[in-house]
Amino acid sequence: MELFVEQPGQLVLRELAPVPAPGPGEVKIKLLYGGICGSDLSVFKGRIPYAKYPGRAGHEALGVVAAAGSGTPFAVGQKVVTFPNTFCGECEFCHAGKTNVCKHKQSFGLNAPGVFASEVLVDHRFLVAVPAGLSDERAVLTEPFATVVHGLKKAGVTKNTTVAIVGCGTMGLLSAVFAKHLGADVTVIYNRHKHEAVTDSIGGLRVVQAGAVGEELFDVVVEAAGVKPSVEMAMRLAKPGGAVVALGITGEQVDFPVIRIVRSEITIYGSIIYTKADFAETLAYLNDPALPIDAIVSKIMPVADYRQAYEAAMSGDHVKIVLDFQGA
Ligand SMILES: [Zn+2]
Ligand SMILES: [Zn+2]
Numbered sequence: 001m002e003l004f005v006e007q008p009g010q011l012v013l014r015e016l017a018p019v020p021a022p023g024p025g026e027v028k029i030k031l032l033y034g035g036i037c038g039s040d041l042s043v044f045k046g047r048i049p050y051a052k053y054p055g056r057a058g059h060e061a062l063g064v065v066a067a068a069g070s071g072t073p074f075a076v077g078q079k080v081v082t083f084p085n086t087f088c089g090e091c092e093f094c095h096a097g098k099t100n101v102c103k104h105k106q107s108f109g110l111n112a113p114g115v116f117a118s119e120v121l122v123d124h125r126f127l128v129a130v131p132a133g134l135s136d137e138r139a140v141l142t143e144p145f146a147t148v149v150h151g152l153k154k155a156g157v158t159k160n161t162t163v164a165i166v167g168c169g170t171m172g173l174l175s176a177v178f179a180k181h182l183g184a185d186v187t188v189i190y191n192r193h194k195h196e197a198v199t200d201s202i203g204g205l206r207v208v209q210a211g212a213v214g215e216e217l218f219d220v221v222v223e224a225a226g227v228k229p230s231v232e233m234a235m236r237l238a239k240p241g242g243a244v245v246a247l248g249i250t251g252e253q254v255d256f257p258v259i260r261i262v263r264s265e266i267t268i269y270g271s272i273i274y275t276k277a278d279f280a281e282t283l284a285y286l287n288d289p290a291l292p293i294d295a296i297v298s299k300i301m302p303v304a305d306y307r308q309a310y311e312a313a314m315s316g317d318h319v320k321i322v323l324d325f326q327g328a
Pocket of ligand 2: 087091092093102103
C-alpha cells in the first residue's frame with residue numbers, strides 16, 4: 001500500500017504497483033514505521049507553494065533493507081532511516097559541507113516522491129544505517145531530532161547553559177529533550193501547553209506560560225513556534241552576548257530589534273534540517289538510554305487508520321504520531 005496526496009485535502013491509501021528490483025546504487029526497503037511531521041500536514045493542506053501534486057506522502061521512515069543494488073553499502077536485513085532531503089554533492093554549498101542548503105535540494109514527500117509505502121526504492125545516499133540495539137520507536141525519531149541536534153549545536157549549548165525554548169510543539173519538546181540531555185538549565189515557554197505528560201517525562205524542566213516570563217534573560221533561546229510573537233519574544237529573551245536559534249518558520253514580517261541585537265551582541269542562527277554528520281551524531285544520542293525522549297511518540301497507528309492518524313496529528317493534542325506499515 002502507499003499513502004498518496006492526490007491534491008490538497010485528498011489523501012488516499014492505495015494499492016502499490018510492484019516495486020522493481022533495485023538498480024545500481026538503489027536499495028529497496030520494507031517500511032516499518034513512518035512519522036507524521038508538520039510538513040506532511042502542510043502538504044496535505046496545500047500550504048507549501050512548491051509542493052508537487054499528486055505525490056506520495058511522507059519523509060520520516062524507518063525500514064529494513066529488502067534488496068540492495070550494486071555499489072551500495074547496505075546488506076539485506078539492515079535497519080535504515082531515510083535522509084529525506086537530497087543534495088547534489090557538486091554545488092558550492094555541498095563542497096563546503098553545507099549539504100543542508102544545497103542548491104538542488106529536494107525533499108521527499110514534498111517536491112520528490114515520499115516514503116509512506118510498504119516498499120520503497122531509495123538512492124543509497126539518502127539512507128542511514130540504524131545501530132544494532134536501537135529501538136524502532138526511537139529510531140523513527142531520527143529525522144526530526146536531527147533538526148534539533150543541528151540547531152542547538154550551533155549555539156554551543158552545554159552543561160549549565162541557561163536555555164529558553166519558545167514553543168511547546170514537537171520541535172520545542174525535542175529541543176527540551178536535547179538541551180536537558182546536554183546538562184543545560186532549561187525553561188520551556190508556551191502559549192497553550194497540552195503536553196504535560198511529556199514535559200514531566202523529560203524531567204527537570206521549568207515550564208512557564210508566555211505571559212509570565214518577566215525580565216529573565218537566557219544564554220540561548222530556541223525559537224520553535226514559528227509565529228511572529230514567538231520570534232519577537234525570542235529576540236527579547238537572549239542575554240547580552242547570547243544567541244537565538246531560529247528553528248520555526250513563518251512567512252510573516254517580524255519586527256527586528258536592531259538596537260538590542262547590535263548593542264547586546266545577540267547572535268541569531270538560522271537553522272535548517274541537518275547533514276549526514278548530524279544524522280550519525282543523532283543516532284548516537286538516540287542510542288544512549290539516558291536520553292529522555294521516549295514520551296515524544298504519542299501514538300503508533302496502523303497505516304490503514306491514516307485518516308484518524310492525520311486528524312490526530314492536526315489536532316495538536318499529541319506530539320509525534322507514527323504510522324505502522326508492518327502488515328500493510
Ligand atoms: Zn520531519
Ligand atoms: Zn549541492
